Structures are given as structure tokens and as C-alpha cells.
Amino acid sequence: MxxxxxxxxxxxxxxxxxxxxANEIGREVVSALGELGVMDFRxxxxxxxxxxxxxxQEIRRLDNVERQLRYFQSQMEKASIPMxxxxxxxxxxxxxxxxxxxxxxxxxxxxxxxxxxxxESYETLKKREVELTEWRWVLREAGGFFDRARGQTxxxxxxxxxxxxxxxxxxxxSGSNADxxxxxxxxxxxxxxxxxxxxxxxxxxxERILWRTLxxxxxxxxxxxxxxxxxxxxxxxxxxxxxxxFAHGKEIIAKIRKISESLGADLxxxxxxxxxxxxxxxxxxxRLADLASVLRNTxxxxxxxxxAIGRSLVAWMVIIKKExxxxxxxxxxxxxxxxxxxxxxxxxxxNYLGLVKSTLQDVNDRAGLSVPTIVNQIKTTKTPPTYVKTxxxxxxxxxxxxxxxxxxxxxxxxxLPTIVTFPFLFAVMFGDFGHGMILTMAAIAMIYWEKPxxxxxxxxxxxxxxxxxxxxxxxxxxxxYTGLIYCDAFSKELALFPSMWEWPKNxxxxxxxxxxxxxxxxxxxxxxWRWHGASNDLLFSNSYKMKLSIILGWSHMxxxxxxxLVNARHFRSKIDIWGNFVPGMIFFQSIFGYLxxxxxxKWSVDWYKVGQNPPGLLNMLIYMFLxxxxxxxxLYPGQAGVQVVLLLLAVAQVPxxxxxKPFYLRWEHNKARAMGYRGIGENTRVSALDDDDDxxxxxxxxxxxxxxxxxxxxxxxxxxxDNEHEEFEFSEVMIHQVIHTIEFCLNCxxxxxxxxxxxxxxxxxxxxxxxLWDMTLMNAFSMGGALGVFATVVAFYLWFVLTVFVLxxxxxxxxxxxxxxxxxxxxxSKHFIGDGxxxxxxxxxxxxxxxxxx
Amino acid sequence: xxNGWSLxxxxxxxxxxxxxxxxxxxxxxxxxxxxxTLILSAWSCYIMWAVTFLAQxxxxxxxxxxxxxxxxxxxxxxxxx
Numbered sequence: 046m047x048x049x050x051x052x053x054x055x056x057x058x059x060x061x062x063x064x065x066x067a068n069e070i071g072r073e074v075v076s077a078l079g080e081l082g083v084m085d086f087r088x089x090x091x092x093x094x095x096x097x098x099x100x101x102q103e104i105r106r107l108d109n110v111e112r113q114l115r116y117f118q119s120q121m122e123k124a125s126i127p128m129x130x131x132x133x134x135x136x137x138x139x140x141x142x143x144x145x146x147x148x149x150x151x152x153x154x155x156x157x158x159x160x161x162x163x164x165e166s167y168e169t170l171k172k173r174e175v176e177l178t179e180w181r182w183v184l185r186e187a188g189g190f191f192d193r194a195r196g197q198t199x200x201x202x203x204x205x206x207x208x209x210x211x212x213x214x215x216x217x218x219s220g221s222n223a224d225x226x227x228x229x230x231x232x233x234x235x236x237x238x239x240x241x242x243x244x245x246x247x248x249x250x251x252e253r254i255l256w257r258t259l260x261x262x263x264x265x266x267x268x269x270x271x272x273x274x275x276x277x278x279x280x281x282x283x284x285x286x287x288x289x290x291f292a293h294g295k296e297i298i299a300k301i302r303k304i305s306e307s308l309g310a311d312l313x314x315x316x317x318x319x320x321x322x323x324x325x326x327x328x329x330x331x332r333l334a335d336l337a338s339v340l341r342n343t344x345x346x347x348x349x350x351x352x353a354i355g356r357s358l359v360a361w362m363v364i365i366k367k368e369x370x371x372x373x374x375x376x377x378x379x380x381x382x383x384x385x386x387x388x389x390x391x392x393x394x395x396n397y398l399g400l401v402k403s404t405l406q407d408v409n410d411r412a413g414l415s416v417p418t419i420v421n422q423i424k425t426t427k428t429p430p431t432y433v434k435t436x437x438x439x440x441x442x443x444x445x446x447x448x449x450x451x452x453x454x455x456x457x458x459x460x461l462p463t464i465v466t467f468p469f470l471f472a473v474m475f476g477d478f479g480h481g482m483i484l485t486m487a488a489i490a491m492i493y494w495e496k497p498x499x500x501x502x503x504x505x506x507x508x509x510x511x512x513x514x515x516x517x518x519x520x521x522x523x524x525x526y527t528g529l530i531y532c533d534a535f536s537k538e539l540a541l542f543p544s545m546w547e548w549p550k551n552x553x554x555x556x557x558x559x560x561x562x563x564x565x566x567x568x569x570x571x572x573x574w575r576w577h578g579a580s581n582d583l584l585f586s587n588s589y590k591m592k593l594s595i596i597l598g599w600s601h602m603x604x605x606x607x608x609x610l611v612n613a614r615h616f617r618s619k620i621d622i623w624g625n626f627v628p629g630m631i632f633f634q635s636i637f638g639y640l641x642x643x644x645x646x647k648w649s650v651d652w653y654k655v656g657q658n659p660p661g662l663l664n665m666l667i668y669m670f671l672x673x674x675x676x677x678x679x680l681y682p683g684q685a686g687v688q689v690v691l692l693l694l695a696v697a698q699v700p701x702x703x704x705x706k707p708f709y710l711r712w713e714h715n716k717a718r719a720m721g722y723r724g725i726g727e728n729t730r731v732s733a734l735d736d737d738d739d740x741x742x743x744x745x746x747x748x749x750x751x752x753x754x755x756x757x758x759x760x761x762x763x764x765x766x767d768n769e770h771e772e773f774e775f776s777e778v779m780i781h782q783v784i785h786t787i788e789f790c791l792n793c794x795x796x797x798x799x800x801x802x803x804x805x806x807x808x809x810x811x812x813x814x815x816x817l818w819d820m821t822l823m824n825a826f827s828m829g830g831a832l833g834v835f836a837t838v839v840a841f842y843l844w845f846v847l848t849v850f851v852l853x854x855x856x857x858x859x860x861x862x863x864x865x866x867x868x869x870x871x872x873x874s875k876h877f878i879g880d881g882x883x884x885x886x887x888x889x890x891x892x893x894x895x896x897x898x899x
Numbered sequence: 900x901x902n903g904w905s906l907x908x909x910x911x912x913x914x915x916x917x918x919x920x921x922x923x924x925x926x927x928x929x930x931x932x933x934x935x936t937l938i939l940s941a942w943s944c945y946i947m948w949a950v951t952f953l954a955q956x957x958x959x960x961x962x963x964x965x966x967x968x969x970x971x972x973x974x975x976x977x978x979x980x
Contacts, residue, residue, distance in 0.1 A: 052930075466943070557963055
């Protein structure tokens with residue numbers, strides 16, 4: 046069979062292939078096919094749940110390894126250790142062997158244990174350090190408290206002895222106690238104390254609770270620790286206070302302890318004797334120094350370990366991800382118990398079959414297996430998936446089409462003409478040489494720095510623009526062209542050629558001047574620049590742009606309609622040509638083709654020379670329907686007759702479109718039935734699966750089915766899924782055709798009108814850029830002197846920023862959306878069938894793109 | 900310089916361009932893309948140019964303006980080519 050190349054014109058030819066893989070090399074084969082990325086494996090175990098499948102154990106194990114790797118990653122983020130980027134690896138695509146995977150699993154297990162234990166000891170040490178620091182603060186602050194408290198022992202006692210002591214007595218007696226021996230020990234006086242540290246935000250509640258429960262029988266001192274204390278578990282900073290509470294009596298002290306512990310305070314024992322305290326501080330300091338060195342060592346070991354992991358973590362993640370995908374794919378295969386082979390079914394582009402076979406051969410040779418992997422092509426009635434091969438230029442254009450729907454298998458792919466028509470229709474609306482240049486330069490910059498940009502992280506809006514950079518390039522180039530045609534560059538004229546209009550030499554200032562035309566000369570390229578600034582500029586350009594949009598719309602739709610002819614010929618459906626395409630084309634051309642003809646004819650006649658009034662085309666078209674046969678203002682002789690014929694021709698197409706196809710299909714169906722044919726699956730089903738059911742064989746039906754290589758006709762599990770044959774029902778076909786006919790005829794009118802958006806948007810764009818110029822730079826130019834210089838600079842920046850953001854970004858987006866609509870609705874409705882199934886190959890590349898490893 | 904015949908000259912130019920694009924497109928798997936893109940672009944641009952040309956061939960109205968001063972007319976731009 047002569048193979049033709051896969052192009053963007055149609056989706057690639059697909060074959061359903063069956064693979065018989067020896068069980069031992071199943072993993073290697075699937076891994077190699079994943080690197081190729083051209084096989085779309087069908088799930089042969091749809092009835093089995095995820096837990097019952099063959100390779101669930103392996104997937105669980107890999108899940109565990111993946112979890113460990115993520116744990117390393119989170120630890121590295123916590124310690125802010127950088128990972129080696131994925132782009133620094135050269136050969137991450139090399140498939141690992143099974144033993145390497147095992148080794149990796151063991152290694153990550155032991156590494157996890159080691160990191161976990163290091164972490165644990167680090168955290169314990171850290172906690173110890175915090176405790177010691179807090180204790181040191183308590184010791185340091187407590188000295189002052191004790192000195193102060195000693196001066197007030199009497200008060201503490203008295204306030205505790207006597208609940209109803211008047212408040213003022215403190216003040217009265219404070220003088221009399223001054224001579225009391227100040228260095229009497231607290232213990233002698235039966236005054237106990239509690240010292241500790243508490244988070245600052247709790248201090249108010251703490252004080253209140255103590256006051257209420259002890260009825261004021263306490264003396265509390267507190268001070269803020271100037272530096273925040275870091276909680277080692279959460280790494281959060283907490284500011285804390287030191288407190289020392291003096292109270293009288295053991296029970297009260299015990300109560301205070303309980304309350305403070307329940308409020309999250311840490312209590313530390315200190316001595317009241319200042320000498321002993323000094324010793325304690327010394328001890329704490331040495332212990333802290335020891336701890337710090339141990340901590341440093343532990344941290345260094347941990348960091349070294351993590352850095353070592355970081356060097357290859359990304360590669361491991363990729364390997365595990367691939368390995369998991371391999372087993373998930375293997376789970377789709379059915380397993381022949383008796384012959385120890387895996388059986389797989391996959392869709393594969395026919396042109397890649399050779400590559401697949403040679404890859405499988407390679408894998409076999411490497412494994413040194415004598416049993417070859419068998420690749421079988423199966424004949425099937427199933428709809429193959431639609432696969433359109435794209436490159437980085439065509440990808441974004443194809444995405445536009447795929448966003449609307451997946452094309453039917455091997456129907457004309459509208460993505461190919463879209464490469465031109467989409468940016469061109471955009472440019473008709475966006476036409477301005479300067480704005481087009483900005484767009485082109487932005488696109489060129491993105492293409493030039495393609496590699497660094499595609500690796501970095503982009504925000505959502507910019508990544509969208511980056512994805513469509515080639516669309517943007519085409520849009521920019523075409524916008525420059527249409528800008529030249531419209532003679533607009535940042536709303537100013539471009540005087541490329543001598544004008545066809547001349548202003549008269551002598552006139553009074555303020556008088557309305559009418560230009561006169563140079564003899565036998567037409568401005569050769571685009572609009573004449575003398576129209577710029579003319580008071581009747583809009584009158585002329587509106588008429589021109591309106592007709593331009595009708596002509597472009599007509600060409601676009603005729604082109605799209607012709608694609609339906611190509612489709613019908615490709616699917617060998619004559620009835621679609623004679624029942625849909627031909628009447629549709631005649632209908633469309635006899636109304637709108639005629640309109641386009643009239644527009645061009647009217648332009649080509651020199652009405653002044655003829656000495657006749659130019660007829661209005663809009664009225665002509667309306668009266669062609671309202672009063673056929675009468676023409677008010679004649680465009681050309683014999684017009685009335687031509688119009689009647691065209692109208693009759695158009696009307697005659699409606700019944701043809703309505704009835705030809707459904708009745709032909711019915712006739713064909715009846716003929717087939719009369720000859721004794723029945724639809725597949727109508728009464729009987731003939732397939733290998735049925736035989737298995739009859740015999741009550743094992744669930745895969747593998748034993749009795751064998752591949753017949755000559756005609757490749759055995760389909761073991763081919764009947765999985767729905768039966769795709771539908772019964773012929775005349776009423777359904779008829780309704781479908783009625784809808785199609787009504788839609789087509791009405792759409793011819795509404796779609797042509799819809800192309801007028803080209804005119805509207807290009808008018809809006811041009812007027813907006815004129816307004817912007819007049820409001821900013823033109824105002825600045827009218828000023829003189831230093832103010833004029835200053836105003837020009839300011840106005841320029843204002844003008845430039847607004848030009849980029851309003852005229853290029855905002856207007857560009859709106860023009861793009863309108864162009865998108867013209868493609869999806871106006872053009873694609875003429876030919877696109879779009880009931881295809883997307884081709885989703887098992888590919889490591891796609892896998893890594895969808896879930897990138899950072 | 901430019902008159903009605905220009906339309907025909909343009910058409911011939913585009914036809915020649917299309918023929919060259921068809922045969923000179925680089926071989927390989929992107930040949931279809933080259934051919935379709937070049938030819939469609941050429942036609943789109945031709946239609947646009949031709950429509951603009953036709954619209955000015957026998958214009959029904961002439962530019963008017965009320966803000967002219969004699970000086971501007973004397974030194975008005977005369978085209979780059």
C-alpha cells in the first residue's frame with residue numbers, strides 16, 4: 046500500500062495494533078514505547094477496579110518512594126538548599142533498569158531514615174537549647190526581682206495575712222518597714238516563689254487568673270525578654286516574658302505552678318541566693334556553648350546530606366514518575382496465564398509502525414530473549430483517534446481548532462488554513478502599521494528568547510501570550526500589511542506614492558476645499574493618504590471597509606464550503622456532494638456571490654463618464670427579494686431577468702437540500718435490506734468474545750484465541766466499549782437534514798452580516814488611535830517654549846503607554862476574539878464534522894510536561 | 900502609472916508567486932504548511948489590495964477639508980517613491 050506522508054491537512058492514518066509481549070520484558074517494552082510516545086494504549090481491563098489489577102503492588106511501592114522524594118524536597122525547602130535544575134541533566138531520558146529502580150528505592154528508604162533521625166536529634170537539641178536560653182533569661186532577670194521583693198517582704202506577708210487590709214495601709218506603712226533587715230531569707234519567712242517564662246500575649250490572662258484564684262495573695266514580677274525565642278518545631282518566633290511570683294504558703298505555690306503550667310508557661314528552678322545563681326548562670330552558659338557546637342555539627346551533617354541528595358533528586362523524581370507511568374500502562378494489558386505473555390492493544394499512527402517494530406526488536410535484542418515481541422495489525426470498525434502532528438509553529442494554531450472540537454478521523458483539518466486566515470482577519474480589524482510593528486517586535490523577542498522563557502516560570506497572562514507567540518508573529522506581519530493598505534501608522538498617514546488628489550492652488554482660508562483628481566491615475570497601493578484629515582474621510586472609508594468585509598467574508602465562507610467538498614470526496618460520500626455541497630454552493634453564490642459581483646462591477650464602472658446615477662446596492666439586494674423582476678436604478682442591462690433567474694435558482698435549492706439526502710439514504714437502506722443484509726450487531730454478533738462466553742472460559746479469553754497473522758483478523762478484546770453501529774431510522778435522518786437546511790440558509794444571511802464586524806472593529810481601532818493622538822501628542826505640539834518641551838516628553842510617555850496597553854493589548858485581544866469567532870462559527874460551520882476522539886499517546890514527554898518536576 | 904490594468908498585472912504576479920511557492924517550498928514534512936501558508940497569504944493580500952484599488956478606481960466622492968492653509972498645500976508631502 047502506498048503510504049502518504051502525514052501532513053497538517055488531515056489527521057494521520059491510524060492502525061489498531063496488538064502486541065504480544067513476553068512477560069519478562071513487559072516493563073522494558075513499555076518504557077521504550079513511552080520514550081517513543083506514539084502508542085495510545087486501550088484499557089483492556091475496564092471491568093477490573095484499580096486494586097485488582099496486576100501491578101498494583103509495584104505502583105504502591107513507587108508511590109512510597111515518591112513520597113520519600115517529596116519529603117526530601119520539603120526538607121530541602123525548609124533548609125533552603127537549592128536543587129540541581131532539570132535542565133542540567135543530559136540523559137534523564139535514559140530508561141533505568143529494574144535493578145536500578147530497586148536500588149533507588151532502597152537508597153531513598155535508608156536516606157529517609159537517616160534524614161528523619163538527623164532531623165529528630167536536631168530538633169531535640171534545638172529544644173534543649175531553647176530551654177537553656179529561657180533558663181538563662183530567668184536567672185538573669187530574677188536577680189532584680191529578688192532585690193526588689195526583699196524590700197517588700199513585710200507587705201507580701203501582710204497582704205496575705207489579712208484579706209481585708211485597707212489598700213492605703215501599704216502606702217502608710219512603707220516607710221516604717223524600711224529599716225527591717227532586708228537580707229532575711231524568704232524561706233525563713235515561709236515565702237515561696239515560682240519562676241518561669243510565658244508567651245507575651247498570655248501574660249494578661251495569666252495575671253488575671255492568678256489574681257482571681259488567689260484573691261490577690263501574690264507578688265508578681267515580670268519583664269520582657271528583648272529577643273524573640275524561636276520554637277524549633279514550627280520555626281516561629283515567639284516573644285516571651287520572664288516572671289517570678291512570690292507567695293506565702295506551700296499550697297498557694299502549688300496552685301500557682303499548676304496555673305502557670307496550664308497556661309503554657311515553662312517553669313525553671315532558680316536559687317534565691319545570688320552566689321548560687323551566679324554559679325547557675327555560669328553552668329548554663331557552658332552547657333549552651335557545648336550544645337551550640339553539637340547543633341552546628343548536626344546541622345552541617347544534615348545539610349551535607351541534603352545537598353548530596355539535591356544533586357540528583359530531580360533525576361530520581363523523573364525516573365520514579367516514568368516507572369509509575371509504565372506500571373499504570375502495564376495495568377491496562379491483559380495477561381495470558383498459560384503462555385506467560387502480556388497482550389496489549391494500542392492505536393498507533395500507521396507511519397510509525399516501522400519505528401515501533403524496530404524499537405521492540407532492539408529491546409528484545411538487549412534482553413537477549415529468543416521469543417520475539419509480536420506486532421499485529423488488527424482490522425476494526427472502531428473509529429480511530431484523531432492525531433494531527435504539530436510542531437512549535439503550528440501547535441498554537443491547532444490548539445485554536447482543538448479548543449472547538451476534535452476533528453473527525455481524517456477529515457480536512459481547518460488548522461492548516463487557519464495559519465493564514467486567523468491572523469489575516471485579525472489584521473483586517475487591527476490594521477495599523479505602527480501597532481503591527483509593536484506586535485511583531487514583541488513576538489520576535491519572545492521567539493528569540495524562546496528557550497530561557499520556556500524554562501522560567503511565567504505568570505498566567507504572559508504565558509498565554511508566549512504560547513501564542515507564532516500566532517502573534519503572523520498577526521503582527523499581517524497587521525503591518527493591512528496598516529499599509531489602510532495607510533495608517535499610529536493613526537498618521539503614510540505618503541508612500543504621489544497622491545491621486547490635488548488641492549486647488551487658490552482658495553480662501555476657512556473655505557471648504559474640494560480636491561480634484563489627477564488624470565488617469567489611481568493610487569497604486571492602499572488608500573490614498575490625502576483622505577487623512579479630510580472632512581468626508583469616514584464617508585469614503587466606511588463604504589470601502591463595509592464592502593471589503595463583505596468580500597472577505599464571502600471568500601472565507603466559499604473557501605470553507607469548498608472544504609466540505611474535499612471532505613465528501615475523501616469519505617466517498619457522493620450524496621453529500623449532490624445533496625449538500627452543490628445545492629448549498631448554488632444557494633450561497635446566487636445570493637451573496639451575486640452581491641460580490643455587483644460590488645465589484647459597480648466599482649469598475651466610471652459613473653460620471655457614463656452620466657448615470659450609481660445605484661445603491663443595499664436597496665438592490667432588498668428589492669431583489671421583495672419585488673423580483675423590477676429594478677429601480679439599473680446597474681447593467683438585463684439586470685431584472687438575471688435577478689429573477691438567480692432567485693429562482695436559490696429557492697429551488699431548498700427542496701433539493703431538504704429531501705435528496707434523506708430519501709437517497711432510505712432507498713439505499715431498503716435496497717440493502719431487500720438483498721438480505723443486516724447491520725452488524727442487529728441480530729447476531731460474531732466475535733471471539735462471544736465464543737469465550739459460550740465456553741465459559743477464563744476472563745481474558747486468552748487461551749482459545751490466537752493470532753492469525755496472515756489476515757490479522759482476530760480481535761480478542763475488541764468488543765470492549767459500545768457497539769458503534771446505529772440502526773437506520775428515516776425520521777431521524779430527515780429531522781437532521783431539515784435542521785441542517787434551515788440552519789444553512791439562514792446562516793448564509795447572518796454569517797455574511799457577521800463579517801461586517803471586520804468593518805466595525807477596524808473603524809473603531811482607527812478612530813481610537815486618532816483620538817489618542819489628538820488628546821496627547823497633538824496637544825503637546827501646540828505648546829511652545831520650555832513648557833512645550835516638557836509637555837511633549839510627558840505626552841509622549843502617556844501616548845506610548847496608552848498605545849501599548851489600550852490599542853495593542855486591549856484592542857488586540859478584542860480583535861483576536863472576534864477573529865476566533867469568525868473561524869469557529871462562520872467558517873467551521875460550513876465543513877467541520879468534529880466528532881473525533883483525541884489521540885492521547887503514552888508518552889513520557891507529555892507526562893513530564895503535564896506534571897513538571899521542578 | 901497605475902490604472903485598470905494594474906489589477907491584471909497584480910493577478911499575474913500573484914499567480915506566478917503561487918507557482919513559485921508551490922515548487923520552491925522546502926521539501927520535508929513541513930512542505931504542506933509552507934505551500935498552504937504562502938499561497939493563502941498571497942491570495943489574502945491580493946484580495947485586500949485589489950479591493951482597495953477598485954474602491955479608488957472610479958471614486959464617487961472627492962476629499963474635502965475646511966482647515967487648509969495655502970502654505971501647507973505648497974509643501975505637502977509628495978510620496979516617498
